[in-house]
Amino acid sequence: MSSATSAPSGAITDVAGIEVGHWTDTRRPTGCTVVLAREGAVAGVDVRGAAPGTRETDLLEPSNLVECVHAVVLAGGSAWGLDAASGAMRWLEQQGIGLAVGPGRIPIVPAAVLFDLYLGDTAVRPDAAAGHAACVAASRQAPAEGNVGAGAGAIVGKIFGIEQAMKGGIGSASVRVNGVTVGALVACNALGDVVDPATGRVIAGSRRPDGTGLLDTRRALLAGQPPRRLVPAANTTIGVIATDAVLSKAQASRLATVGHDGLARTINPAHTMLDGDTLFALGTGASGIAAEMMLLATMAAEAVALATLRAVQAARGVTLGALHLPAACDL
Template structure:
């Protein structure tokens, strides 16, 4: 087992990372289609096709999910994913046409380098071309290339975020997650309580623990709405209905809350998608599947910041967890 979302049968992942500045996009492909759902918890999301995934709406089959940097501009990359799928005849049959269903979510990574450089349709297409069923790269790649965490006391005191993936298997059924962590808050290890990456002290040499700082009365710096976000995809080979997939996305947020604090703020656009391929031809109870989704999301976030590497672009400096004692 590779312990990634690609352990789920029917799922492939591809990254496109822009070499001109830290940004990029990540696609999660389900070529045969998957039951899709979403749960958006952040107050400042940047998304596409999330209304379609509501349980009271008709379409329940998704062919890909895009995670992208570039803020709202990055939603353009979904057009490239649609083109790639369309060229292969993958999509929902609608009369004379086949329409690929590609929900998407974006994160804000514009402060690093030239903000005019962001993922576009060509980047989305390239991510599809790179997609495989092997464990995806983690850290400073794809949608995690420009991600940062711990910006609650200002961007200059934050650290490098990234993208990570993990999976859990119980009784022959697998739940995996891939998460791009660009949180306003800190990332901490729930097993030890230790902050791994987040807001740094004023001198930049030590971790602060933003939660403790807020509770003792330290004033956060004003943060623009939507300038932070943790986005991801949960996938399972269990057979689920659209309502059940929605519950899986909801419980995935429990996993984020175990390792990110604060979470779901007015400045975050946190969103998790869920895909159920049904490839195992079986299921487990939703209690167990929900616990698996939460655990996979927690581990994906931890792997994202542990795999991250320090970035310096002009005057912007974001140290990685590995570089802060």
């Protein structure tokens, strides 16, 4: 009789062949996070939000040529943050890692960004040097969570105004069943609330106007309370799912798709016109066990949901000028 358990560190790095590194700039704050697969990983992606910021996602279509990627970069800084992927490419090239093409090797590094420009000087954002530094910092250790890397400037619950919002962050989790591990890393910068699916309780999100407690965005919207005029694309939850199961490219794509079920369980509303929600999926194949997609799909959604919860549970409140954003731990 099999059972699902959290792997030893409960993080995406429990998946053999996966490393994670953060780069954080506390001046704003902002940052980027790299998920390394030095030996290459079969990859897929699913972009659900209507306002995405991405790089190299078309090549992950199952019908396209490239089978494996060598890293995925998640970054703050909105579209500017995509530059961090160039730094990750440079680091991988220095290690001799990449797709053999003619006389050289080209590292394949898809990326996705979130909007964290509400906090501080918008000229401070991840660049190529930041992506390189995140690679240098990468390890098999369980990654730090909360206000680090791509989660450094993340905010949740902005539907009724930034002054009623709360601090988001980055979190990780893993699930192991029958010798196969699935892990997830999620940077949560959602427009909506983050909800514990086990209880239905709102953990972080829009607060009441007096700041004393949580509003519950779903109930407020259904009661007819109008959202504030919002900045387009100023949100987005991005993340990576990884497994040591043996996947085809089509199966990796499907795993990214079903991973969004985990976002829908924990974020309300999710996948809005003002979010760019994007999930990548990586298969290292290190377990040697062929994918059983029904089980992997269940595990992926579970890992994403757990990682999203961890992102806000590990976050800490920030104050910049007149703007104070408490975290779930403060309430």
